[in-house]
Amino acid sequence: MTAPPPRSLGEALREALPAYEAPEALREWARAQASSEMHSLDRASKRRDIRRFAYAAGLVAALAIGWSGARIFHASGDGSRAQVLVTALVDTHVRSLMADHxxxxESSDHHTVKPWFAGKVPFAPNVPELQSQGFPLIGxxxxxxxxHTAAALVYGRGPHTINLFIWPSSASDAGAPTATYNGYALAHWSSHGxxxxxVTDAASSELEAFKRAYVASLQ
Amino acid sequence: MVLPHLNAAYTLARYLTKDVNEAEDATQEAILRAVRYVHTLRNDADARAWLLAIVRRECYGGRQHRIDTVAFDDVPELQLVDQGAQTDAAANRSMLQHRIREVVAALPDGLRETLILRELQQCSYDEIATITEVPLGTVMSRLSRARARVAEALGSLASFEEGYG
Structure with a gap:
């Protein structure tokens, strides 16, 4: 406020006219476009709706994953169980965003979501509401x-989506507690069988926070 | 190639379309095009101007080319005067900035795009000529007309005491 008055018209213009920053979703989408050579998908993924950008990024990433994943396994022959599982989880996550499915x-009320699973999966998943921790329940x-027949709980984190897959397992499954795969973050834990x-496209630190919030809600 | 200039592209789209959604749309279309035709770009140094040219075409092509000027909120002078919170100088300053935005938004497209590309994006005259698809002479005259309009509008503002050329 105490800055000296502009000395030239150009300066006055630059002071008065903001240089805009592209919205983050647009940037992510553009990044995916730039790194993709699958142009045939461009049209299909183009939507006015800004939320679609993230989905489009997922679409491109999914194809990249499928493609590069296939190549990695093919080349190295190292299709370890854990890696296969991680790939499957990320694929499922991405597909859930792509297919409008x-x-x-769809409810932010755990009284609606939890009973819905009865008869769909052979266990009763815990469905806490984590809105106050910044993870609104989506459905x-x-x-x-x-x-595995799994329950998938869907939580939001800002513009990002978290898929939480749950299935019964007696042993602690193969796989490290965290993983990243083609830019997706994964977190893994076992509790009460x-x-x-x-799985999310948000940062792995966000996913850690989600895990803490979820686990804490069951205590 | 495209990503480093995304903000510049989006900014230009915002000023050309004067609409957030249209700007996003146009930027998106432009990126699709740019990614598809990036192999036609011969020189990396031209990437920004090249992308801005695509953005500009998308801004004008994707809609009915509007000639009307944007309706700004009325009575800007009264809104901006808050003597309790601002010094006179600060109030004058923000009034001035508001007035500049108003004048720029009301400029004809040809003048506005030239002014934005030059003053905000700091493009060279040659680049502007390429981007806006007009001869260099037209860029010069548009720029001077745009500046004159802004200066004229500012000169009529009572609170404006510094000399603008």
Whole structure:
């Protein structure tokens, strides 16, 4: 406020006219476009709706994953179980965003989401509401992931989506507690005979926070 | 190639379309095009001007070319005067800036795009000629007309005491 008055018209203009920053979703989308050579998908993924940008990025990433994943396994022959599972989880996450099939039951009320799973999956997943921790409940759906009938809980984190896959498991499953795969973050834990896998395009630190919030809500 | 200039592209789109959604749309279309035709770009140094040219075409092509001027909120002078919170100088300053935005938004497209590319994006005259698809002489005359309009509008502002050329 105490800055000297502009000395030239150009200076006055630059002071008065903001240089805009492209919205983050647009930037992400552009990054995906730039790194992709699958131009045939461009048209299909173009939507006015800004939220679609993230989905489009996911679409491109999914193809890249499928493609590069296939190549890696093919080249090295190292299709370890853990890696296969991680790939399957990320694929499922991405597909859930692509296909307009994020939720079978859409509700931010756990009294709606939890009962919905009865009869769909052979266990009763915990469905805490984590809105106050910044993870609004979006809904849930039934999934079949890497040979498991799973409950998928869907939480939001800003513009990002978190898929939490849950299935019964007696042993602690193969896989490190965290992983990243083609830019997706994964977190894994087991509790009370259930295995949990959370997948997101948000930062892995956000996913850690989500895991803490979820686990704490069950205590 | 495209990403480093994304903000410049989006900024230009904002000023040309004067609409957030249209700007996003145009930027998006432009990126699709740019990614598809990036192999036609011979020189990396031209990438920014090249992208801005695509953005500009998308801004004008993707809609009915509007000639009307944007309706700004009325009574800007009264809104901006808050003597309790601002010194006179600061109030004058923000009034001035508001007035500049108003004048720039009301400029005809040809003048506004030239002014934005030059003053905000700091493009060279040659680049502007390429981007806006007019001869160099036209760039010069548009720029001077745009500046004159802004200066004229500012000169009529009572609170404006510094000399603008």
């Amino acid at each position: 994020l939720t079978d039951v 849930g759906r039934a999934e079949f992931v890497a040979g 259930l295995t949990y896998w959370a």
